[in-house]
Amino acid sequence: MLRLALPRRPEARRILVGTFLSAVGRGLTLPFLFIYLTDVRGLSDARAGLVIGWYGAVTLALSPLGGTLIDRFGARRIVVPCLFIEAAGVASLALVDSTASAFGAASLMALGGSAIWSGQATILASVTGEGERQRVFGLQFALLNLGIGVGGLTSGAIVDTARLVTFQAIYVIDALSYLAPAVILLTMPAVGRRLADPAETGVAKSGGGYLTVLRDRPFRRLVIFGLVLTTCGYAQIEVGFTAYAVRVAEVTPRVVAWALAANTVMIVLSQLVVIRRMEGRSRSGALAVVGVVFATAWLVLGAAGLVGAGSAFAGALCVVACAAIFGFGETMLSPVMPALTNALATDELRGRYNAMSSMIFGISGVIGPVTAGPLIGAGGGAIWVGVVTGGCLLASLLALSLRPLLSAAQDGRIVVRETVDEPEPAHR
Known part of the structure; x- marks a missing residue:
């Protein structure tokens, strides 16, 4: 049954591998950001909440721009830099020592994360046929959750609020995990290009x-x-x-x-x-x-x-x-x-x-x-x-x-x- 669910094109299968690897890294840190900022780095509950809320607000505000850039320049050209920016933001969390530096790391993460999900969905849709697209997206979600689960179980056995280095380690590993889908996309230059020219289709003239x-x-x-x-x-x-x-x-x-x-x-x-x-x-x-x-x-x-x-x-x-x-x-x-x-x-x-x-x-x-x-x-x-x-x-x-x-x-x-x-x- 698993083989039947796999996408036909090897590019799509490689993208799914990147999804799983990055999900493992995400699972390492997903449950612990609030605890890390408060119990380890000493921010108040209110300030930690503001940092997390700021990340969500900036990501949301930049998402429409991300969609526009994907259509204009192609998803690969936008997603790859965003993955590197997200990696830098996550890695910088390991070094935060104040509210200001936490806001800086959150801003960098939001800048990178604003176009990653929509860009990856656009790329995956472009390398799968309509008849298989639904099950491929379902497989992507299963791999995402499997990776997060593996990462969460791993970090649960590692982190210790009394040892700063344990949290720094999981954030560095999480940052490195974002490089996996970036490297995979870099090895596939024909994937994720602009799918159509709005000027040729008349969208630009109609309001677009x-x-x-x-x-x-x-x-x-x-x-x-x-x-x-x-x-x-x-x-x-x-x-x-x-x-x-x-x-x-x-x-x-x-x-x-x-x-x-x-x-x-x-x-x-x-x-x-x-x-x-x-x-x-x-x-x-x-x-x-x-x-x-x-x-x-x-x-x-x-x-x-x-x-x-x-x-x-x-x-x-x-x-x-x-x-x-x-x-x-x-x-x-x-x-x-x-x-x-x-x-x-x-x-x-x-x-x-x-x-x-x-x-x-x-x-x-x-x-x-x-x-x-x-x-x-x-x-x-x-x-x-x-x-x-x-x-x-x-x-x-x-x-x-x-x-x-x-x-x-x-x-x-x-x-x-x-x-x-x-x-x-x-x-x-």
Whole structure:
């Protein structure tokens, strides 16, 4: 089954290898930035929060520019420098000794990270055919989570807040991991060039840019769906899920760690099975199912708040089950969202389409954490559960409303079979 999921072109397979290697490095540091800045480097909680928030805000602000540059100069010419800049920013975290230097490192990381995800998605879409694109994006997500899981387990056994060098080591290794996809792209000069000339296609004359993207009604509906789903779904994991589990369900932080591990295991074990079963099925229907699955996960977490006081084991079981169920929903969302985005995109604006799609997570990442705390504090957590559950179900309705706006091919109900692998056009 794994072989069936692999992309046809060797360039795509090499890009996936780079994704995995960089994900291992990312997993080393992902859970520890706040702890590193506060417990190791001595920043206050408020200042550390501002640094992390600044990184998210700058990344979000620069993302539209990244999409424009990708379309104008080609994804490879933008992604490779961004990977080196990101590596420099991550490495500089090992040397921060003040709030100012932490802001400087965060700014450098944001500058590099603003175009990496959308650029890599654009490159991967350009070296995969429409018929295989959905499962390749799903495989990328599985490798991403596997790498993060491996990195997280490794760093958990290494780091010690009493030993600065352990944190410096993982940030240096994380920085080096960003060089892996950069080197891979440097060895493939024919990949990631500009896909089309806007002047030749008439986009520039018609207003071009993000105005053209926003005039795409199906894509607008997809963006609205994504904002609602991620705000009530993904964006709640870091703050809402953890806060509810610890404060309302009264489980220990170790149970939360087990739950996140269960989430990763679910993704890694089920992703390939899910993408195989989804082939030839409606993408809008799959997105609707994702909303229902996420809503179910939050209801299970809500049950943890009800039973946790009477049975610590039952509460912990519900928390772990919530994360596992949520992971199953992720296995459907991860291949469909980028595949549908690129099915709607045109070559001359593919970078902008992918940039807007990645911005969904940035915007929801600001809204979700800000609203989670007050909602959990009100009504003993019941209001928060009601809001995020209702939001996920609303997203399901938005996904169903998307289907009439899509062709059968865009919706994935017709499987396109490619028989010849042609290299991408070499527009300079």
